[in-house]
Amino acid sequence: MQPNNSLVIETHNLSKAYKGVQALQDFNLKLTPGILGLLGPNGAGKSTLMRMLATITTPTTGTILWNGRDVVKDPEPLRSVLGYLPQDFGVYPNLSAQEFLEYMAAIKGMSGNKARQKISALLDLVNLRDAARRPLGGYSGGMRQRVGIAQALLNDPQLLIVDEPTVGLDPEERVRFRNLLSDLSGERIVILSTHIVSDVESTATDIAIIHKGHLKVRAHPEQLLKQMDGCVWEWMATSQELPALKQQFLISGTMRRMDGIEVRVASEARPCPEAKQVTPNLEDVYLSMVAQRNGGPV
Amino acid sequence: MKTLRVLYHLALADFLQRARSIRFLLTLAAIIFMGVLVNNGTLSISLQPNYRGVFNSAWIGTMTVLVINTSLSLLGFYLVSDCIQRDIRTGVGQIIATTPVSRAAYLIGKWISNCLVLFVLVLIMGAAAVVMVLLQGEAPLDLGELLKPFFTFSLPYMVLIAAFAVVFETVPWLRGALGNVVYFFVWIFFIMLSLQDWKELPFLKEPIGYTVFSTSIRAEAEAAFPNETMGMMAVGSYATPGTQYKIFNWPGLDLTSGIVIGQWSWALLGLGLILLSALWFARFDPSREGLRRPRAKPEHAKESEPSELRTKARHLTLPSLSPLVYKLAQVNPFLGVLFAELRMLLKGRRWWWWAITAGLNIALLSTPFSIAKEYLLPIAWLWLLPVLSEMGNRERKNNTSQMVFSSARPVLRQLPAAWLAGILATALLEFAGAVVFLLNGDLPGLAGWVGAVIFVPTLALALGVTSSGSRAFEVVYVIWWYVGPLQKTPGLDFVSGPPQVYLLAAAGLLLLSAFWRGRQVRA
Numbered sequence: 001m002q003p004n005n006s007l008v009i010e011t012h013n014l015s016k017a018y019k020g021v022q023a024l025q026d027f028n029l030k031l032t033p034g035i036l037g038l039l040g041p042n043g044a045g046k047s048t049l050m051r052m053l054a055t056i057t058t059p060t061t062g063t064i065l066w067n068g069r070d071v072v073k074d075p076e077p078l079r080s081v082l083g084y085l086p087q088d089f090g091v092y093p094n095l096s097a098q099e100f101l102e103y104m105a106a107i108k109g110m111s112g113n114k115a116r117q118k119i120s121a122l123l124d125l126v127n128l129r130d131a132a133r134r135p136l137g138g139y140s141g142g143m144r145q146r147v148g149i150a151q152a153l154l155n156d157p158q159l160l161i162v163d164e165p166t167v168g169l170d171p172e173e174r175v176r177f178r179n180l181l182s183d184l185s186g187e188r189i190v191i192l193s194t195h196i197v198s199d200v201e202s203t204a205t206d207i208a209i210i211h212k213g214h215l216k217v218r219a220h221p222e223q224l225l226k227q228m229d230g231c232v233w234e235w236m237a238t239s240q241e242l243p244a245l246k247q248q249f250l251i252s253g254t255m256r257r258m259d260g261i262e263v264r265v266a267s268e269a270r271p272c273p274e275a276k277q278v279t280p281n282l283e284d285v286y287l288s289m290v291a292q293r294n295g296g297p298v
Numbered sequence: 299m300k301t302l303r304v305l306y307h308l309a310l311a312d313f314l315q316r317a318r319s320i321r322f323l324l325t326l327a328a329i330i331f332m333g334v335l336v337n338n339g340t341l342s343i344s345l346q347p348n349y350r351g352v353f354n355s356a357w358i359g360t361m362t363v364l365v366i367n368t369s370l371s372l373l374g375f376y377l378v379s380d381c382i383q384r385d386i387r388t389g390v391g392q393i394i395a396t397t398p399v400s401r402a403a404y405l406i407g408k409w410i411s412n413c414l415v416l417f418v419l420v421l422i423m424g425a426a427a428v429v430m431v432l433l434q435g436e437a438p439l440d441l442g443e444l445l446k447p448f449f450t451f452s453l454p455y456m457v458l459i460a461a462f463a464v465v466f467e468t469v470p471w472l473r474g475a476l477g478n479v480v481y482f483f484v485w486i487f488f489i490m491l492s493l494q495d496w497k498e499l500p501f502l503k504e505p506i507g508y509t510v511f512s513t514s515i516r517a518e519a520e521a522a523f524p525n526e527t528m529g530m531m532a533v534g535s536y537a538t539p540g541t542q543y544k545i546f547n548w549p550g551l552d553l554t555s556g557i558v559i560g561q562w563s564w565a566l567l568g569l570g571l572i573l574l575s576a577l578w579f580a581r582f583d584p585s586r587e588g589l590r591r592p593r594a595k596p597e598h599a600k601e602s603e604p605s606e607l608r609t610k611a612r613h614l615t616l617p618s619l620s621p622l623v624y625k626l627a628q629v630n631p632f633l634g635v636l637f638a639e640l641r642m643l644l645k646g647r648r649w650w651w652w653a654i655t656a657g658l659n660i661a662l663l664s665t666p667f668s669i670a671k672e673y674l675l676p677i678a679w680l681w682l683l684p685v686l687s688e689m690g691n692r693e694r695k696n697n698t699s700q701m702v703f704s705s706a707r708p709v710l711r712q713l714p715a716a717w718l719a720g721i722l723a724t725a726l727l728e729f730a731g732a733v734v735f736l737l738n739g740d741l742p743g744l745a746g747w748v749g750a751v752i753f754v755p756t757l758a759l760a761l762g763v764t765s766s767g768s769r770a771f772e773v774v775y776v777i778w779w780y781v782g783p784l785q786k787t788p789g790l791d792f793v794s795g796p797p798q799v800y801l802l803a804a805a806g807l808l809l810l811s812a813f814w815r816g817r818q819v820r821a
Contacts, residue, residue: 090387105307
């Protein structure tokens, strides 16, 4: 499907303060159809940004425009085409998945027939057909998460905001969801916030890194990886050497092998003579950038 | 059409969520029990001293309605006032906030759901009234006369109560213990209102219906027993076995359109309140509702280009991971837990709360003994409510039960520590009461104070543990406080009543708490 390039969401000098605490400051972003992977450490301001884009919270200053219309002044046009999966969402435990989705469909303004068809399709999509009539209170965490995903997709959203969507999903469901996101992204804007960098790596067409309320980086994954080219190293170390290496370098991964520990390090200079240059991945990029902001080793 | 569909689903989902809960089933059981009490004459209406109507459909219908309107208007509020909090607690609210549903539609949907819950309870009482007419057999069943007071007086009043519940939930500071106390006084206000003379307002009558019914019933009784002096109409009074009633026939209320419109205008007022509250309802915005604590203030990072790599190493040292315990806990593990529980009870109160607590204690010490005992002491006991209502349910509320219950000796150490912390906090916050009794040589008063200091936190703990929430204690305590320490009802005044009774009750409640907590730990 061809991208719907008429869809644009943009923020201008967006700031949010909670009782004097600056959660987000002068945030500028413009998104068109595709998947934006939103990365950042805890407390960086990701959830605040997403809540403002999802019209839950109003900004202290700044504007959010949806296809040129001010969302803060008039959120309704965006709400009717918005799908939102919060990180810590819950359900009504005494309702079944079918009833809960019917309820969500109604408050999203969907008509009865359309809602029924969509719910049926989504229950298949998230693999909950067999459990659809059971009370949600008896669902596992992963099953509830899939109900959350289904409700976010109910109204065929043009803007889909998902916060840690793969938490609690088993590996198979996680891959399934990643593929689903990729399929969806052609015709809508998807904002994916997660700490699982591999989820972003496999789906995002764009990456934004937020740190301490500021947008630090906005680039295509390829650009970021290119920037790290030649700065990631691997070599075998002993268990005894590891604590000292952790103090000296930014270690982005370790793997226990038969002959010791394979250490992966992000560093401009070769960390030791036996270190071999390897291809960087997004985790290297992310850790490196966050470490720089914290004044850590790179 | 679309709005109606939204309202239907909002109300239906909320109603089903509640109707399928154990709490609702327990409420149904309580209402059925209330129906039995009306049936066997324990709860009834009569004109003082001993006049009652024939048990025909009109009399029994009216009797049931007045019992509903006086009791369900209090308990019903506490039952239904959880619909918005549930959406906050479950997190469904933040999803709803992103949908096109308007504030007013959302609140009306919740209001309808509240109405449905209360209507189901009224319906059960209506069925109980039918059964009573048939069981009493004093007059044939006339469904029209029996149901007239339900439609004219109970339903509109329940609609108003349902609206109050929603409105209270739209105001963050009215959602908790304070809201429960404030509503209790609203309820008292309406009860007092029903005892006033409403002749000056011929159109709008008080919502309970007491005035309208008592006027009509009294007229009929006076016609049946001329020249006899009758007292006021009593509702819910206990009929002493063997009371010889003078019986008269009351055919029912002559319902005029004015009365019907007047009563239903209370329901309309409810709708007005709902629409008004949509103006300030924050729609789950955490920055307006204080739903989420602000995070630590971020330092402003120094800007730098991503390519500007730093080489300065950050030296991290692992913290020492043992020992983990306080010095106090090293001396005695129980003392460590006790100190922690006490700190959790008292910490986090706002400065004005402490200021008022101090002011109350100073006032107790500086006013004449009679005034302190009569007015200030009861107020000081009510002031404790928000502290004690956290007892026994903090683990559930903060989702820490799995951590707490998997710790060492949750029943034999943590629970007794929580209980003792409650007693110590109560004694600390009420210390001026003890001083006043001591200074005035009122040793029975001091003994009562000691009994209350032990009984009240134990009651809070027991209700908190068994209900896994704070509302049960808040409701029971406020009602008990009103009829006991404030109204000085003999036997129910836990402050100046016989301490041995309350100490015995406290022992039983503590055992119940331990038993229940043990079940929770093993579950």
